[in-house]
Amino acid sequence: xxxxxxxxxxxxxxxxxxxxxxxxxxxxxxxxxxxxxxxxxxxxxxxxxxxxxxxxxxxxxxxxxxxxxxxxxxxxxxxxxxxxxxxxxxxxxxxxxxxxxxxxxxxxxxxxxxxxxxxxxxxxxxxxxxxxxxxxxxxxxxxxxxxxxxxxxxxxxxxxxxxxxxxxxxxxxxxxxxxxxxxxxxxxxxxxxxxxxxxxxxxxxxxxxxxxxxxxxxxxxxxxxxxxxxxxxxxxxxxxxxxxxxxxxxxxxxxxxxxxxxx
Numbered sequence: 550x551x552x553x554x555x556x557x558x559x560x561x562x563x564x565x566x567x568x569x570x571x572x573x574x575x576x577x578x579x580x581x582x583x584x585x586x587x588x589x590x591x592x593x594x595x596x597x598x599x600x601x602x603x604x605x606x607x608x609x610x611x612x613x614x615x616x617x618x619x620x621x622x623x624x625x626x627x628x629x630x631x632x633x634x635x636x637x638x639x640x641x642x643x644x645x646x647x648x649x650x651x652x653x654x655x656x657x658x659x660x661x662x663x664x665x666x667x668x669x670x671x672x673x674x675x676x677x678x679x680x681x682x683x684x685x686x687x688x689x690x691x692x693x694x695x696x697x698x699x700x701x702x703x704x705x706x707x708x709x710x711x712x713x714x715x716x717x718x719x720x721x722x723x724x725x726x727x728x729x730x731x732x733x734x735x736x737x738x739x740x741x742x743x744x745x746x747x748x749x750x751x752x753x754x755x756x757x758x759x760x761x762x763x764x765x766x767x768x769x770x771x772x773x774x775x776x777x778x779x780x781x782x783x784x785x786x787x788x789x790x791x792x793x794x795x796x797x798x799x800x801x802x803x804x805x806x807x808x809x810x811x812x
Contacts, residue, residue, distance in 0.1 A: 582606060589617050592631045596643035660780045661793030671769050673715040673747040675703050682710030682811055688718035688777045688787040691737040691754045695799040696786045700755045705802035709811060715751060716773040717742060718785050723771055735770060742768035 586606045593601040602620035608629075609616050615627040626635045634641045639652040664686045685706070689696045703713050719734035737754055743766035744750035750760050777787065781795055788796040790809060800808070 585615070586617075588631060589615065589627065592627075592643055593625075593634065595645055596641075596648045598646045656781070656795070657793035659793065660789050660795060661791070663776065663780060664789050664791070664793070667714070667716075669714065673741065673751045675707055675713040675715075675748060677710045677712040678707045680710055681712050683809055684712045684714060684791045685805070685809075686714045686716060686789040688716045688773070688782045688785055688789075689738075690718055690720045690734055690785040691741070692734060693720060693785045697755045699786045699799050700752070702802040702805075706805070709802060709806045711802075711806065711809075711811070716776065717768070717770045718774060718777050718782060718787070719770065720785060723774070731764075736762065736764065739764050739766075739768050739770055742766065742770065 585608075586603050589606055590601055590603045593603075603617050604620055605618040607616050608614070609626075612629060615629060615631070617625050617627065619625065623636070627633065632643055633651075634643055634648075639650055642649040642651055664684075667686070687699065689700075706713055717738045719732060719738045721732035721734040723732065723735050724730060725732050737760075740760055740763045741747055741750045741754050743763040744760065753760050780789060781787075782797075784797065786799060788800070788805075790796070796805075796808075
């Protein structure tokens with residue numbers, strides 16, 4: 550009987566010890582997760598220069614990726630050393646007070662190269678007055694309101710030393726999916742490209758003045774649309790600066806010059 554009691558006592562001690570060992574890793578894991586959460590918060594906050602709250606973190610892919618859920622529900626992924634982060638499909642290097650958008654920089658280089666390869670003979674160009682300080686490339690539609698508003702800034706842009714190069718981007722596309730016929734926006738913009746004086750025709754069309762229908766030329770409208778897709782155009786106007794930076798939408802001439810960095 551004494552032997553049985555002794556064995557039970559030993560078993561009880563062993564069971565307690567085993568239970569403590571089983572709980573301890575869970576406690577350690579929770580603490581590690583808490584510390585990782587704090588580190589992620591601190592790293593992102595330091596880089597963007599403002600407090601960022603992290604609701605949850607989890608390690609994925611054998612600890613090769615850190616996934617974090619931010620307070621607003623956004624999902625981000627970081628490298629284990631927390632130096633790089635993927636947010637909304639773009640890769641950032643989390644430098645102190647200045648996150649570096651690696652994806653955008655790479656896209657800028659690509660757009661810069663594509664724009665530099667364009668031939669002015671295939672565009673509608675409004676040259677800068679006097680010294681040309683820079684060039685902007687604008688994907689445009691004839692009828693869109695903000696395209697027309699931006700065209701009203703062309704004279705001022707030219708005064709500031711900025712040449713404007715238009716690419717054709719009819720919002721309705723080339724053909725109507727239902728009828729298979731050429732769209733009205735395509736006909737209008739091709740008529741501009743086929744005119745003997747494209748610049749005058751562009752201004753007239755954007756001022757809603759009648760220009761003659763002219764589809765009898767080999768205008769590169771489809772090529773411009775394809776190029777627009779490649780550089781990220783989803784609406785008009787879309788501006789690509791000479792260095793490849795992308796601006797989606799209207800911007801006043803002086804504001805644009807300031808963004809470019811012109812004196």
